Amino acid sequence: MAMTDPSPIPPHAVTMWATATEIIVALPATPVPYLTRFALSEGGLNKALNLLKIRRDSVIPTKAKADFTKPHPLVHRGKRPKPDPFSPEQRQRAHEILSRLGAK
Numbered sequence: 119m120a121m122t123d124p125s126p127i128p129p130h131a132v133t134m135w136a137t138a139t140e141i142i143v144a145l146p147a148t149p150v151p152y153l154t155r156f157a158l159s160e161g162g163l164n165k166a167l168n169l170l171k172i173r174r175d176s177v178i179p180t181k182a183k184a185d186f187t188k189p190h191p192l193v194h195r196g197k198r199p200k201p202d203p204f205s206p207e208q209r210q211r212a213h214e215i216l217s218r219l220g221a222k
Contacts, residue, residue, distance in 0.1 A: 130174040141166045
């Protein structure tokens with residue numbers, strides 16, 4: 119019988135929270151988690167998210183990454199020509215009006 123993981127949290131998960139001035143990231147470690155801080159700004163958030171990506175890449179085995187297959191690419195159809203909104207009679211009438219006005 120197969121065992122299921124009782125926790126939906128992946129092994130590469132980290133804990134992040136924000137204070138009034140900084141973003142704090144807790145990386146799982148033994149015996150206590152490793153805490154690191156980043157500025158509460160766009161740059162700090164970018165660094166914290168990059169740390170999360172590096173953590174994921176270091177924890178997930180290469181075989182598990184190789185087993186992942188992307189869904190098939192979307193098939194894009196070429197642009198279809200739009201039907202002409204004007205009838206030949208309408209075009210002829212517009213041509214006659216423009217020629218009477220002196221435009222060609």
